[in-house]
Amino acid sequence: MAENVMRLHYTVSDTDFAVAGEASSSVKKVLKQLGVPGEIIRKVSIAMYECEINMVIHADGGEIDVEITPEKIRMIHKDRGPGIKDIETAMQEGYSTADENVRELGFGAGMGLPNMKRYTDEMNITTVIGEGTTVDMTVYVKNK
Amino acid sequence: MKLSDVKTVLSANVLACENLLENEVHSACGSDLLSDVLAFVKDQGLLLTGLVNSQVVRTAEMMDIKAIVFVRGKKPTDDIIELAEEYGIVVFTTELPLYKACGELYLTGLGK
Ligand SMILES: Nc1ncnc2c1ncn2[C@@H]1O[C@H](COP(=O)(O)OP(=O)(O)OP(=O)(O)O)[C@@H](O)[C@H]1O
Ligand SMILES: [Mg+2]
Numbered sequence: 730m731a732e733n734v735m736r737l738h739y740t741v742s743d744t745d746f747a748v749a750g751e752a753s754s755s756v757k758k759v760l761k762q763l764g765v766p767g768e769i770i771r772k773v774s775i776a777m778y779e780c781e782i783n784m785v786i787h788a789d790g791g792e793i794d795v796e797i798t799p800e801k802i803r804m805i806h807k808d809r810g811p812g813i814k815d816i817e818t819a820m821q822e823g824y825s826t827a828d829e830n831v832r833e834l835g836f837g838a839g840m841g842l843p844n845m846k847r848y849t850d851e852m853n854i855t856t857v858i859g860e861g862t863t864v865d866m867t868v869y870v871k872n873k
Numbered sequence: 874m875k876l877s878d879v880k881t882v883l884s885a886n887v888l889a890c891e892n893l894l895e896n897e898v899h900s901a902c903g904s905d906l907l908s909d910v911l912a913f914v915k916d917q918g919l920l921l922t923g924l925v926n927s928q929v930v931r932t933a934e935m936m937d938i939k940a941i942v943f944v945r946g947k948k949p950t951d952d953i954i955e956l957a958e959e960y961g962i963v964v965f966t967t968e969l970p971l972y973k974a975c976g977e978l979y980l981t982g983l984g985k
Binding site for chain 1: 905906907908909911912922924926927928929931932934935936937952960
């Protein structure tokens with residue numbers, strides 16, 4: 730069986746909020762070129778964008794690895810932030826620890842993680858307090 | 874509704890992608906919460922907002938939104954306009970506040 734995987738890697742910096750979203754935007758462009766259906770692209774872009782924003786506002790940036798196959802798109806976001814104390818609570822709609830600065834920019838409604846869950850087919854969070862968080866999400870291109 | 878009609882209804886200025894005013898939109902949303910836009914918006918052509926930062930443009934791009942209206946006379950900075958040009962998103966500014974701008978568009982039948 731021929732391996733048919735495309736791999737993309739991005740570094741997310743925490744110093745410039747304005748560039749947050751560049752990785753998601755770039756992945757969106759690649760998927761468009763590959764002819765992936767619009768609905769799938771939308772799901773991947775939104776989930777990845779939310780996650781990328783979280784890496785910038787809640788953690789100190791990090792790395793994103795994307796694997797694209799004809800069957801699915803997997804996005805692994807690894808940050809070096811403070812970790813998440815209680816994942817179940819963090820997953821609830823409306824729960825946010827974002828400060829006033831973040832809210833002024835239009836974020837911090839506590840909708841990001843529930844959104845990611847909604848738009849992806851698989852989502853796993855692993856987190857270590859004081860070390861960082863990894864959010865691993867997969868969107869199926871074809872129905873399984 | 875054509876984007877050129879949006880411009881007329883809102884007495885708006887066009888700051889990016891003036892060449893795309895012939896494009897049509899069939900619905901709109903007004904929000905100052907980008908996370909809500911990402912959570913609830915489906916196939917909206919137009920985003921009206923009082924927020925002014927580059928993430929408004931990125932959010933619009935992720936949602937395939939065709940045009941942004943910055944309300945209450947707020948002026949986006951050059952980097953915001955450049956980003957919108959890059960993505961092919963029309964940028965309007967209007968003196969109207971969010972509520973009135975949405976209301977005027979709704980009265981024309983947009984998104985009814
Ligand atoms: N990568 C992360 N590192 C540390 N904490 C995180 C991370 N991602 C999320 N959190 C925590 O989980 C909470 C909920 O995240 P979520 O994305 O749902 O909401 P938000 O980012 O606060 O607001 P929104 O996404 O609506 O802009 C955050 O407020 C934060 O406390
Ligand atoms: Mg978030």
